[in-house]
Amino acid sequence: VTDAQDVVDAVPRQAPGEPAGWYLFGITRWSPALADALASLPELGLGSRSPQVLPVGDLAAVVTTVRLVDFAPDTLAARADDPVWLEQMVRGHNDVIAAVHERAPILPAKFGSVFARTDDLGAAIAPMSAALAAQLDRLEGADEWAVHIYADPSAAERRVAAEDPDIRALKDEVAQARPGRAYFLQRKIADLTAQSAEAELEDLAEEAFRLLAVHALDAEITPANRSNRNAEGWPEIVKAAYLVPRDGVSAFLQSVDGLSSHLDGVTAECSGPWPPYSFAGESLP
Amino acid sequence: VTDRLAEAREVSLLELLDRVIEHGVVLVGDVTISVADVDLIYLGLRVLLTSIERADDLGVTSAIRKTPT
Helix, strand or coil, X not given: CCHHHHCCCCCCCCCCCCCEEEEEEEEEECCHHHHHHHHCCCCCCCCCCCCEEEEECCEEEEEXXXXXXXXXXXXXXXXXXXXXXXXXXXXXXXXXXXXXXXXCCEEEECCCEEECCHHHHHHHHHHHHHHHHHHHHHHCCEEEEEEEEEECHXXXXXXXXXXXXXXXXXXXXXXXXXXXXXXXXXXXXXXXXXXXXXXXXXXXXXXXXXXXXXXXXXXXXXXXXXXXECCCCCEEEEEEEEEEEHHHHHHHHHHHHCHHHHCCCEEEEEEEEECCHHHCXXXXX | CHHHXXXXXXXXXXXXXXXXXXXXXXXXXXCXXXXXXXXXXXXXXXXXHHHHHHHHHCCCCCCCCCCCC
16 A cells, blocks of 8 residues: 555545536636646546646646535535545645646635536636736746745843843932832833834844845745744744745845844744645635 | 654644645635535634644654644
C-alpha cells in the first residue's frame, strides 16, 4: 500500500452514472502544456483523479470530478468535525494549487467550490475574465510568504523605563518620597511602564512589518495573536503575508533573518513559498 | 528527524488552514454547490486550526521556516 493509496478515500471516485460535479481548485491561464503536465501527475488532491484544465477563453479552470453526494449538505455536516477528513481535503486542495503554482500563476478558488456542470463554471468565469486576467498578471513570478514577528516584552519595558521622561521623573520622585507615597508612585510607574511598553510593541510591529514590505510587491497584515509565542516565549506582534517576486526572495529572506539586528528584541519567522492565497481575491468585483 | 518532520507538517497545516479559511476567489454560478455555503465545514476548519494553535502554545510545535509540503 503506497501513500497515494492511503488518501484515496477522502473523496471516492464516482461510479458510472452517479451524479458528478466539478471541484474548482483555481483559475489560471489556458496552456496546453500545463494541461499535459497536470494530466501526467499522479493522483493529486482530494484523492480523486488527476486534475484537469478546462479552457474558458484565454483562461482556464483547474478542476477535478467529484461525486456530488460527497458535497451534499448532509454529508458535509457529518464530516465537519472529522479532523482527518478536513486535513485530507485541505491538503488535497493545496497540493493541486501548489502543483499549478510551480508552473504558472494561479488564483486559488475558495475552498470547497463545486459546480454541477462545466457550462456553469464557464458562465461564472466569463464575465469576470478581464479582472481575473489582471490578477494573474499581478501574481506572475511571485510567491506568498507567511511571516510571524515576535518581540521580547521585557526588552520593550526596559527601554521605556530608561527612556520615557515621565517614568524617569517618577523614579526620581520615588527616591525622595516617604514610604506610603513611594508605594503609590511605584504602582503608578508600573502601570505607566506597561502602557508605554504596549505602545512600544505596536510601534515595533509597524516598523518591522514595513521593513520586510520593502522587498515585496504587496503585503497583508492580520491582527497578531499575543498568545502565540515563539521558542523564547515572546508574543507574536505581527502576522503577515508578503507577495515576493522570485528574483527578490533572497533579499526578502535576508531581511527576515536580519530583523533582530535592526530592531532590538524582535525576531521573525517565515514559511513558504506558498501559492498566493492571500493576494488572489483582491480587487475582484 | 521524525520530530522535525512532524513539526514542519504541523506548521504547514497551521499556515495552510489560515490561508484556506480566510482567502480564495469566489465564483458564483447558478448551479454552484459551494462549501462556502456550508458554514459547518468552515467551523470545522476553525476548530482544527484552534486545536493546532493550542498544541503550538504548549510548545509542541514552533513556527520555523519550512517549505510547505
